Structure formats: structure tokens, C-alpha cells
Amino acid sequence: MSEYIREAIINGVWETFVMTFFASLFSYIIGMPLGVILYSTSKGRLLENKAVNLVIGTIVNITRSLPFLILLVLLIPFTRFVVGQSIGTTAAIVPLTIGAIPIVARMVESSLNEVQPGIIEAATSMGASPLYTILHFIIPESMPSLLQGGAINVATVLGYSAMAGVIGGGGLGAIALQYGYYRYQKDVLWTTVTLLIIMVMLIQEIGIRMAKKHRKI
Amino acid sequence: MENVFELNNVFKTYKNDGKEFTALKDISLTIKEGEIFGIIGMSGAGKSTLVRTLNRLEEVTSGSVNFYGKDLASLKPKELREVRHSISMIFQGFNLVNQRTVIQNVEQSMKIIGIPRVQRREKARQMLGIVGLLEKENEYPARLSGGQKQRVAIARALAADPKVLLCDEATSALDPKITGEILDLLKKINEERKLTIVIITHEMSVVEKICDRVAIIDDGNLAEIGEVKEVFSNPSSKAAKKLVYPSNPFDPSDENGKIVRVVFDGTQSNVPFIANLVEKTGLKVNILSANTKSVGGVGYGQMIVELPPAENDRKTVIDFFREGGLIVSEVNEYE
Numbered sequence: 114m115s116e117y118i119r120e121a122i123i124n125g126v127w128e129t130f131v132m133t134f135f136a137s138l139f140s141y142i143i144g145m146p147l148g149v150i151l152y153s154t155s156k157g158r159l160l161e162n163k164a165v166n167l168v169i170g171t172i173v174n175i176t177r178s179l180p181f182l183i184l185l186v187l188l189i190p191f192t193r194f195v196v197g198q199s200i201g202t203t204a205a206i207v208p209l210t211i212g213a214i215p216i217v218a219r220m221v222e223s224s225l226n227e228v229q230p231g232i233i234e235a236a237t238s239m240g241a242s243p244l245y246t247i248l249h250f251i252i253p254e255s256m257p258s259l260l261q262g263g264a265i266n267v268a269t270v271l272g273y274s275a276m277a278g279v280i281g282g283g284g285l286g287a288i289a290l291q292y293g294y295y296r297y298q299k300d301v302l303w304t305t306v307t308l309l310i311i312m313v314m315l316i317q318e319i320g321i322r323m324a325k326k327h328r329k330i
Numbered sequence: 331m332e333n334v335f336e337l338n339n340v341f342k343t344y345k346n347d348g349k350e351f352t353a354l355k356d357i358s359l360t361i362k363e364g365e366i367f368g369i370i371g372m373s374g375a376g377k378s379t380l381v382r383t384l385n386r387l388e389e390v391t392s393g394s395v396n397f398y399g400k401d402l403a404s405l406k407p408k409e410l411r412e413v414r415h416s417i418s419m420i421f422q423g424f425n426l427v428n429q430r431t432v433i434q435n436v437e438q439s440m441k442i443i444g445i446p447r448v449q450r451r452e453k454a455r456q457m458l459g460i461v462g463l464l465e466k467e468n469e470y471p472a473r474l475s476g477g478q479k480q481r482v483a484i485a486r487a488l489a490a491d492p493k494v495l496l497c498d499e500a501t502s503a504l505d506p507k508i509t510g511e512i513l514d515l516l517k518k519i520n521e522e523r524k525l526t527i528v529i530i531t532h533e534m535s536v537v538e539k540i541c542d543r544v545a546i547i548d549d550g551n552l553a554e555i556g557e558v559k560e561v562f563s564n565p566s567s568k569a570a571k572k573l574v575y576p577s578n579p580f581d582p583s584d585e586n587g588k589i590v591r592v593v594f595d596g597t598q599s600n601v602p603f604i605a606n607l608v609e610k611t612g613l614k615v616n617i618l619s620a621n622t623k624s625v626g627g628v629g630y631g632q633m634i635v636e637l638p639p640a641e642n643d644r645k646t647v648i649d650f651f652r653e654g655g656l657i658v659s660e661v662n663e664y665e
Contacts, residue, residue, distance in 0.1 A: 235425035
């Protein structure tokens with residue numbers, strides 16, 4: 114493996130890390146509230162609202178059903194509008210975020226759904242408002258599950274980031290594609306794949322440890 | 331004494347897939363300040379729905395629930411939340427936040443009201459002292475036993491300085507010994523803090539132990555209401571008899587045998603009634619079941635006896651008991 118490729122791989126690891134970090138962060142900033150809304154507006158919940166739930170649920174389902182590769186291409190004009198360019202690491206963060214938002218939203222919704230109804234009833238009987246109940250009872254109680262879901266989401270974003278290589282996003286995926294696949298350099302292909310696997314495992318391990326530390330049952 | 335709750339003709343109907351189910355049928359009752367009021371019934375009788383109308387966790391379909399004269403249905407969401415600060419509730423499943431420590435759980439009810447952190451801590455410690463769990467303040471609920479969890483829930487409920495404590499099957503998940511301890515604690519709190527307590531239960535023993543008055547709910551109806559002593563010694567409704575009478579089957583030795591329940595309170599306990607009966611009348615009765623219990627602090631005994639076969643002998647026995655001040659009622663009628 115040449116010095117040039119070695120440097121490219123190190124750079125690729127960093128780019129993958131940057132893409133994954135920011136796309137995960139932004140997707141939680143938007144996806145978490147969406148998940149909370151999906152949860153609290155569903156039938157029998159604190160802020161039951163059929164219309165809101167249907168609209169957000171439908172948007173989430175549509176975005177989630179699109180294959181990520183298609184989403185990447187479809188979002189090129191939008192990406193250019195947001196960050197001024199459509200190729201490169203920064204540009205890749207946009208479709209990655211959009212692609213991860215619905216996954217985060219559903220994951221958060223399902224974590225919140227695990228909270229026992231009795232705890233919500235207790236909060237309500239104490240005179241807590243719906244918003245207070247969500248912030249101080251439901252979210253803290255589902256924290257271990259949220260963290261575990263978080264690890265799965267970050268690993269998914271990491272996997273997606275490799276696909277961003279196809280449309281000129283940087284990172285390990287692009288290197289695997291350009292050197293490993295198009296030029297058939299097996300050693301590069303396997304090195305990048307191994308690095309991706311290690312990164313996923315690290316994320317998973319950190320997530321599980323954090324969840325365990327929080328889980329008091 | 332002031333009325334804490336006043337229910338007028340309360341109905342509650344659920345609609346599910348076009349089917350209607352009426353959980354509460356024309357319930358009217360009052361709960362007075364400072365009393366321990368029991369609501370008892372079989373599971374599915376509607377008692378949990380009834381207690382939830384008291385803090386409007388359940389809306390009534392018609393009728394009204396008044397809390398210190400205020401119709402709960404007329405309150406706006408914010409006003410309702412304020413009223414709920416004075417109506418605390420504990421549950422069969424304890425409903426503590428598992429990811430928070432014991433003291434954080436106790437603080438929750440005060441945090442909602444907006445009591446500052448330092449005062450909250452201090453008061454939470456004081457409450458944990460009352461329920462005897464101060465040394466567990468930094469544990470998580472998962473490390474506690476059922477009885478301890480309920481004590482934490484009681485501390486959390488009391489911390490907000492409520493006027494009423496609603497207990498929804500609060501001891502049903504606990505064994506008899508722990509149940510006794512929790513009931514003693516509730517009684518102590520009732521006496522020391524003049525706190526009105528409403529207890530929902532399916533166990534007559536809970537009502538007998540600490541309640542002043544009791545309402546019996548049967549299939550959504552208010553079957554009977556009164557002083558616990560009265561209901562125990564002289565149950566008039568079928569539902570009340572079912573709850574008060576011992577549950578073992580009474581098979582008379584003779585097919586046509588007649589069974590009666592004889593109740594005596596502490597004042598007659600120094601008189602050997604059965605021996606006197608035999609001595610004076612020469613008639614014998616067969617004791618099928620007998621026990622004594624404390625109802626509201628007064629000792630009560632009850633006996634299920636089979637009467638002699640001849641009709642006039644039976645009358646003699648019943649008259650003998652009644653003249654002695656015992657309460658005699660026929661058992662066969664409720665089966």
C-alpha cells in the first residue's frame with residue numbers, strides 16, 4: 114500500500130468520523146422532538162392529536178421508505194442550496210441528516226412507548242402538565258433505551274456515510290469505492306471495510322456501556 | 331365537619347367499538363374531612379374508575395364531583411393541576427421513576443409545585459423519616475422491596491402537603507404482614523396530619539382494619555354505605571354479605587339444615603353463650619366457622635352455626651341469641 118493511499122485512509126477515517134458525528138447530532142436535534150411529538154400525539158397519549166400524528170407519521174414513513182442512495186441523489190439541489198456545494202464531506206452531512214431523522218424519530222418514539230402508563234398517571238395525578246410529564250418523567254425513565262437506540266442510529270449513519278462516497282462525499286466509503294472497487298485494490302478494500310467494522314463496534318460498545326450505566330432496573 | 335368530596339349522581343360510560351359499558355351507575359356519596367373512607371368491591375366493580383373521578387383522571391359522563399364545594403368538571407386545565415396538588419394518589423404498582431433515586435422520586439411532587447431545590451431536599455428527608463426509609467435516600471427503586479417502594483410513594487405523596495390521599499389498591503401487591511405495616515402507617519398519618527384518606531380495595535380486612543366508613547360498589551352501583559362497624563355487624567345488601575361473611579363453604583350436616591351467622595362485639599365476649607344455650611334450653615348447635623377480628627379498634631366475633639332441625643327449636647335458639655344482644659342473620663339467603 115503506497116504512502117499516498119495510507120494518508121488517504123487516515124484522512125478518510127477522520128472524514129467519516131466528522132460526517133457521522135455531525136449528521137447524528139443534527140438528526141437528533143430534529144428527530145428527537147419529532148419522536149416526542151409522534152409519541153405524545155398518538156392514540157391514548159398525553160397530547161393525542163390524530164391530524165398531527167398522521168401528517169408527521171406519513172412524512173417520516175415516506176422518507177424512511179426511500180432507499181438512501183436515491184435520497185442522496187434527490188437531495189443534491191437541496192444540499193447545494195444549504196451548504197453551497199453538492200460534493201465533499203460537508204455536503205454529505207445534509208443527506209445523511211435528512212436520511213437519519215425519520216429513523217431517529219421512530220426509534221425515540223419506540224423508546225418512549227416502553228414507559229409504563231402508571232408513571233404517567235402518577236405524574237398527572239401530581240398535577241404535572243403534559244410537557245412537564247414528558248420532560249421530567251417520560252424522557253428520564255426511558256433514558257437507557259434512548260441511549261441504546263442512539264448507538265444503533267449512529268452506527269446506521271456511519272453505514273450510510275460510506276454510501277455517500279458514491280456521490281462524491283468523502284470518507285472511508287469513497288476510498289473503498291474508488292481504490293478498492295473501481296481499481297480493484299483488494300488490500301485497500303479490506304482495510305477500509307475493517308476500519309468501518311471497528312468504528313461500528315466502538316460506537317455500539319460505547320452506547321451499550323452508557324445505557325448500562327444509566328439502567329437502574 | 332366539612333365535606334371533602336361530594337359526588338352527585340355520577341355516571342361513567344365507556345364507548346368502545348360502538349359498544350357501551352357503564353362503569354358507574356348513579357353514585358352519590360360524600361367523604362368527610364379527616365376520615366378514612368373505604369371503597370370496596372370485586373375486581374371490575376368500578377371502584378378504580380370511581381377513585382379516578384375524584385382527581386379527574388377520569389371524566390364523569392354525567393353528574394358532578396365536588397372537591398371542597400368546587401365542581402371538578404368546571405376547572406380549566408391549569409386550575410385542575412393546582413387542585414391536583416392537594417389530592418395525592420398512591421397506586422398498586424407504586425409508579426416510581428426507576429431511573430431516579432429514592433430522594434429524587436420524593437422530590438418530584440414538590441418540584442412540580444416549584445419548591446426550590448434546597449427546601450425540597452430538606453422536606454424530602456423529613457418525609458423519608460416519617461416513612462422510615464431515610465437510610466435508603468440514594469438507592470434506586472429497583473433495590474427496594476414492594477413495601478419499601480410503597481413507603482417511598484407515600485413519602486412522595488405527602489411531600490406536596492395534600493389535603494387528601496387516594497390509595498388505589500395500594501396494598502394489593504403486598505403480603506399480609508407488609509400490608510399491615512403500610513395500613514398502620516396510613517392510620518398514623520391520618521391521625522397526626524388530619525389527612526383525609528380514601529382507600530380502594532377488594533379486601534374486607536383492609537377496610538376493617540383502618541376505615542371509618544365504607545362504600546360497597548357492586549357492578550357499578552353503590553350497594554351500601556355506612557360506618558364500617560354497622561356494615562360488618564349488619565350487612566344489608568347482597569354484595570356486603572358476600573364481603574363480610576367468611577368465604578369457606580358451609581355445608582350443613584343435614585340437607586334441610588339451617589345456617590345462621592351470629593355476631594358479637596367486645597361487650598358480650600365474657601359471656602359463654604353456646605354453653606349457656608345448652609344449659610338453659612338443652613338444644614345444641616353445630617359451629618361451622620368462628621373467628622374474631624378487630625373492626626375499627628373494637629373486637630368483633632362472628633360464628634357460623636347450624637341450628638337444630640325442628641322449627642320451634644330453631645326459633646328458641648335464635649331468640650336466645652337475640653335476647654343476649656347478639657346479631658343473628660340467615661346465611662342461606664346470599665348463596
